[in-house]
Amino acid sequence: MRILFICGNGVSSGMIATRTVKAGESQGYDVTTEAYSYAELSEVIDDFDVIMAAPQMKCNEDMIKEICEEHDRKYAIIDNYVFSTLDGTKCFEVAKNLLEN
Amino acid sequence: MSFYGKLQEWLAGPFTQKMQKFMQNPYMRALQTCFSTILPMIMVGSLASLINTFRNFWDWIPDLSLINSFSFGLISLFMAFLIPYSVMESKKLHKQKMITGFASISALVALANPQFVDGNLVVNSGYVGTGGMTVALVLGLVIGAIFSTYFKHGLFKKNTSLPSVVVVWFESILIVFLLILACMFIGQHFDLFSLLEVVFAPLANIGNTYLGFVLLYMIMALCYCCGLSAWAVWPIACALYLTNIAANAAAVAAGQPPIYIATDEVVFMGWCCLGGMGCTLPLNILMLRSKSKKINTIGKAAIASSIFNINEPVMYGLPVVLNPVMMLGFMVVSFIIPTVTYIVFKLGLVAIPAVAMMMNFLPQPISTFMVNSDFKGIILWALLFVLAYFVYLPFFKAYEKQEIEREQEEAQEEA
Numbered sequence: 098m099r100i101l102f103i104c105g106n107g108v109s110s111g112m113i114a115t116r117t118v119k120a121g122e123s124q125g126y127d128v129t130t131e132a133y134s135y136a137e138l139s140e141v142i143d144d145f146d147v148i149m150a151a152p153q154m155k156c157n158e159d160m161i162k163e164i165c166e167e168h169d170r171k172y173a174i175i176d177n178y179v180f181s182t183l184d185g186t187k188c189f190e191v192a193k194n195l196l197e198n
Numbered sequence: 199m200s201f202y203g204k205l206q207e208w209l210a211g212p213f214t215q216k217m218q219k220f221m222q223n224p225y226m227r228a229l230q231t232c233f234s235t236i237l238p239m240i241m242v243g244s245l246a247s248l249i250n251t252f253r254n255f256w257d258w259i260p261d262l263s264l265i266n267s268f269s270f271g272l273i274s275l276f277m278a279f280l281i282p283y284s285v286m287e288s289k290k291l292h293k294q295k296m297i298t299g300f301a302s303i304s305a306l307v308a309l310a311n312p313q314f315v316d317g318n319l320v321v322n323s324g325y326v327g328t329g330g331m332t333v334a335l336v337l338g339l340v341i342g343a344i345f346s347t348y349f350k351h352g353l354f355k356k357n358t359s360l361p362s363v364v365v366v367w368f369e370s371i372l373i374v375f376l377l378i379l380a381c382m383f384i385g386q387h388f389d390l391f392s393l394l395e396v397v398f399a400p401l402a403n404i405g406n407t408y409l410g411f412v413l414l415y416m417i418m419a420l421c422y423c424c425g426l427s428a429w430a431v432w433p434i435a436c437a438l439y440l441t442n443i444a445a446n447a448a449a450v451a452a453g454q455p456p457i458y459i460a461t462d463e464v465v466f467m468g469w470c471c472l473g474g475m476g477c478t479l480p481l482n483i484l485m486l487r488s489k490s491k492k493i494n495t496i497g498k499a500a501i502a503s504s505i506f507n508i509n510e511p512v513m514y515g516l517p518v519v520l521n522p523v524m525m526l527g528f529m530v531v532s533f534i535i536p537t538v539t540y541i542v543f544k545l546g547l548v549a550i551p552a553v554a555m556m557m558n559f560l561p562q563p564i565s566t567f568m569v570n571s572d573f574k575g576i577i578l579w580a581l582l583f584v585l586a587y588f589v590y591l592p593f594f595k596a597y598e599k600q601e602i603e604r605e606q607e608e609a610q611e612e613a
Contacts, residue, residue, distance in 0.1 A: 177519075
């Protein structure tokens, strides 16, 4: 399961990315993640299965939606509280649900 | 609904939608993409400068400032490529985006009116570097507009029997030929670089005044606390900051004192972004000591990032974003801190940074010392820290009270 995290510059989502991997692996899944800047989304999206966007990406949601629909990928904007508390478990749940539904 | 509630609703709804629309037009996006993508090139130069500061202590370290010439010193070329490329990409013209970028580089070099001497191409180094950024920016946007319209419209009928590769070739050859011809002509008869400098000088002058300095910061802060990426206004700020630090470096090399305060080194690395934009490190500390469970938890989770000046966890966790009480505190701090910083530098109490570094993620006050090697800068930093702490305090307390009341109500309901 390859999860792509995007935010302004790839830095602030890096932390929740690693937590999410840990949460996924503790549940027995094979998870890999990378964190990129939203500017690079269209270049890297094909290498991933699902997209998780940091809360500050709300203002760029239309662009994200467009690119995801073009490349047939599902995305979610991480909830503020989940993001701030670095809740990898919650985050992984959302990603998993997106892929399975 | 209370006024407070209505305000929150408007901020999160219609206001955000309008700003989203504005920020997502292809040209704004191209500018944003440009600076965030090119940042590593600037930071390569910063690393060289960083190593150079250590030469003050250990003089066996070689002088690496030439690295700057091959990274930061070519920034206009990179911008010239990337801006129209991004515009073309936003408009989904993927077949022609590369050639557009290349054509833009050709255009920039042609405009710089280089000389051919003894088999050498002699270009003004400033024009492909920090001195050409305004031209590259304007040129990139203009080429982006022209080329995207041209390619969208096309030269041939839609159902032409020619293979699409050939169509792209013919269309590209024609417009690139005309573009280079035009730029050669302009470059040989006008000095566009100096001209644009004069045109933009008033803006730059405003940016370099007290009001401009503080306003630029407050606009970025306002965007941020409204949930919009501060990256929206960043291209403008970045262009100003880069030109200024380059000018400072040039002044020092010529034996003059540096005079420009509005630089990334002052604002982001040194004194105006303690823990991130809006000086949230003191705020994070307040959160650590809070009696509200939610605030306390987030404070603990966010402190590691705050130390590295990444404050999204604090901004979205407390939250500050779209939270009127904290937004007010945030904006008050965003007025006071740059104000004090500017005055202190203007009075010459602390040395103005003159070396480009742009390493915003290094913890302060370490980066604070690195930008100007002046211990007085650390004293200023400490003062600003305490100041921000006490300015945030009443706003934080007001919000904390709300949170604690809410938590108590919830606890009672569950009981």
